[in-house]
Amino acid sequence: MPSAFTAFSSLYFATLLMLLGSGLLGTYLGLRLAGEGVSEIWIGLLMTGYYVGLVFGASVGHRLIAKVGHIRAFVASAGLVTASVLGHALTGKVEIWLVLRVIAGMAMMCQYMVLESWLNEQAESHQRGSVFAGYMVVTFLGLVLGQVVLTLMPELAVEHLILVAMCYSLCLIPVAVTSRLHPAPLHPAPMKVRVFFERIPLALTTVLVSGLAMGAFYGMSPVFASNVGLDTSDIGVFMAVTIGAGLIAQWPVGWLSDRFDRSRMIQINGIVLTGVAMLIALVAAPGFWLLVLTAGFGLLLFTLYPLAVALANDHVEQEDRVPLAAMLLVTFGVGASIGPLLGSVVMKLLGAHWLYVFIGLCSFVLVVRVRPEIVTGEHLVQEAPLNFMPSAGNLASSPLGAALDPRVDEQMVVEQMIDESEAYAVAVSERDADQAEHRPG
Template sequence: MHRIWKSFRALYFATLLMLIGSGLLSTYLGLRLAADKVDGLWVGALMAANYFGLILGGKLGHRLIARVGHIRAYVACAGVVTAAVLGHGLINFLPAWLVMRMLVGLGMMCQYMVIESWLSEQADAGMRGQVFAGYMVASYLGLVLGQLVLVLHPGLGSELLMLVAMCFALCLVPVALTRKLHPAPLHPAPLEPRFFIRRVPQSMTTVLVSGLVIGSFYGLAPLYATAQGLPTEQVGLFMGSCILAGLLVQWPLGWLSDRHDRAVLIRSTAALLALAALPLALMPSVPLKVLFPVGFLVCLLQFSLYPLAVAFSNDHIEAERRVSLTAMLLITFGVGASIGPLLTGALMKLLGPNMLYAFVSFCAAVLVLRVRPDAVTGLHRVDDAPLHHVPTPDNMTSSPLVAALDPRVDEKDVQDQMQNGDNPSAEPPAEDRPEQPQPDK
């Protein structure tokens, strides 16, 4: 692990700085609007704009990198993100904030793509799992540290925006000074939505619900905590502990995922999530001794859904299609994360802040009804590869290229699939043709 850290420390450090800035910005904007007595609908709209930008960046990032190269694309996007962050302090007009929030998401997705293409190309096949784990730790650690900044500096002045801008400016340095060879040109992975919806419908549903829940959490949990009477520093602690739960659950979740039926695990996790969120949904005022442990438990469960769905879908998709699968899962997650904050913000405006956890409980209950382990036929299960669970970054802090870091995916398959992006109409292998696909989920 020391050798991996030494080899990729510049890229890990850039990721850490990016996520410190991103995590702090999301919570800061929610708290700032709450302090200005702006309703939750605008807070949800800002988070939805961020995820829309991430989806858009996944499409435009390939073209930009292909046109100007990796470092120039990274530098340009970091400059746009830094300017957009500072724009929040210069312009006090909410529709303009929506545009700037979208630009932040778009630029960050391109930055993710640059970093991940470097990691995937420079990592040996036997090291990809450890490289991936290091990337995930840097991502979660950055999100947690971003929340803890509020503990040290609870004021909501423009100096926090300046700190966020500093993080995005400084993340330029390790990438600009890296001595790593430039990765090969990128090709977009072809999307096959109909194929994946037919082949892995329960995984797609789980990812969509995960997006609805996690997008709502990141956008509106600071507003909920403020409504419970928490000062800024306690809001930072609450958010930090919740995000830390998402990191801590990954390793025991992986152990369980590799040993038990993943459809059963998804349904059980959703049932527990529906029950765990009920106290916060039903109690208009929650004491701290209840809020922190219950919030931690809810996040343990809600951050488990996406990794389980990713592992479950990979069990039933051939290796040469897994880059496309990753792209499709991220887009589905992004769509859910764009819609969730808007729906939850409207509910909180009409019925009160505890509607955040009522929405979580409702979504989890729908997933319990939708995921049926007895419907998994196993007809398309892939048995020729070690499909072990690999922890996956949450909050869409990755691009479709992250599939190349997954040790379950053969490097040649990744390259072939990315090359096929130039010809999305290319006919799939005979055994993959979806003329009569049987749902495995």
């Protein structure tokens, strides 16, 4: 991994700055609106808008990169995010903030696509595992550092927005001054919805629940922490401990996942996560035990998505793993878009501590639904179980990230791209010939 960090330091640095800004902005906006007495539902809507933007940004990003190239697409997207962030300083109207969050989400997804396709293009075959893991470590680290900023700058002010805008401006530098050639664009892969619903229903259920819980956590837990008596500095620690525990848990859980039944591990995760979430709802007061519980909560929450991805890959053939990544991200995005809104409604009606009751009920679905005895193994691939890979599980990735995953055959991805390109060229040629045949005169 050290060699991968050295070789791709500029791209990792750009990713770190992006995630630092994203992590800080999400928490800042929630605390700022809560401090101004804005309804929890509006706060949830803002996070919902952000995730909706991320989901639709994948389609927009493909078109933009194909039209203007990687560097121009990245520069345009970073400029759009910077302007959106500064837009929050010009007005306090939450309706406008919602539009800005959607725009920022779409532009950020385009940035993820550029970075991931660039990493994939430059990584050697033997490096892909370490490059993939390094990308996830930098992602988690950026999110944690974004929360740490709040402990250093506890007074909520416009300076936080300026700092976020600076992060997105500075992330342009390592990409804009690169001397390397543009990577070849990847074509969007069909998601094969019906096939995946039939083959990996338990994995999709887990990904959906993970999205619901993760979206609710990122969107509303700063508001929960504020309501139970934590000040801004303590909320930064609260969030950083949760996300940091998720990072640390990736490797031990991965080691266990490669040796034990993954559906059983997801069910156990659901049981313990439900219990921990309910305990947080009961404690709901500043102190040492709240930090201990939120560390356990992060350990469990942030390993749900990569466990589900590993389970899904065990039951899908090599040629379908790129479409699978798109399907999983869209499923996660649907859950993450709904989670903050539902969580905010529950908090509005029943109280702040009910956020974790809601998350606990979401994870309880896994206890009931993901049972090892209903896994038939009919579609289990020959090389299963495949290696577990860490994942941030917060849509800080794009469908193009699948090409980096060492569980995906690199040559097969290239061949799939060539086939799609040839098919597209044939379709264009036939269309042009048909138009010429029917053209008057």
